[in-house]
Amino acid sequence: MKKPSNSNYKPAAEDIWTENAILAQSGDKSAYNELLRGIAPFIRNYILKSLANPDWADDITQEVLLSVHRSLETYSPDRPFRPWLMAIINFRRTDFLRKHYNARENKQTSLDSPDFLKTHVTEPNHAGEYKDIESALATLPEKQRRVFEMIKIEGYSAKEVANEMDMSVSAVKVSAHRTMNKLKEILG
DSSP: OOOOSOTTOOOOHHHHHHHHHHHHHTTOHHHHHHHHHHHHHHHHHHHHTTOSSTTHHHHHHHHHHHHHHHHGGGOOTTSOHHHHHHHHHHHHHHHHHHHHHHTOGGGOOOTTOHHHHHHHOSSGGGTTOOOOHHHHHHTSOHHHHHHHIIIIISOOOHHHHHHHHTOOHHHHHHHHHHHHHHHHHHHO
């Protein structure tokens, strides 16, 4: 990266992240450590404002850092680093919240309860209709669903999924992308 002649020039965090990610991919441990130290506060601050419980921020930040570690090889140096990181942050946050809310004990209620319908159903015509990610995933073919779950939910890299599923890396990426589009269509 060419620096301006101004001696006060300080590269943006995203530029530093990109440089460190590229160096880390080639085995530079110092750049790898600097990358993780640089993105950790950004991740925490970004997700903190979107959580009901601020104590969850550290857990999600750790999950994001693990996903970055596992999938750094999938980062393409010819693309900006921040959008790649933001995708990981959003998936890890969603995954954490899904697990948290699925584990709640207060889910046990009758759909026949008038109070439940008033509180939780916005349109009476759709009472009892339950659209969530699990039911949407259940509509997909097994192999397509498994590829998506491994990449987007479990945090495996495309290369790891390709090896496990006996597919090419590009086929895995295409499958995950198409699945994401299909889920957006199903879930609205």
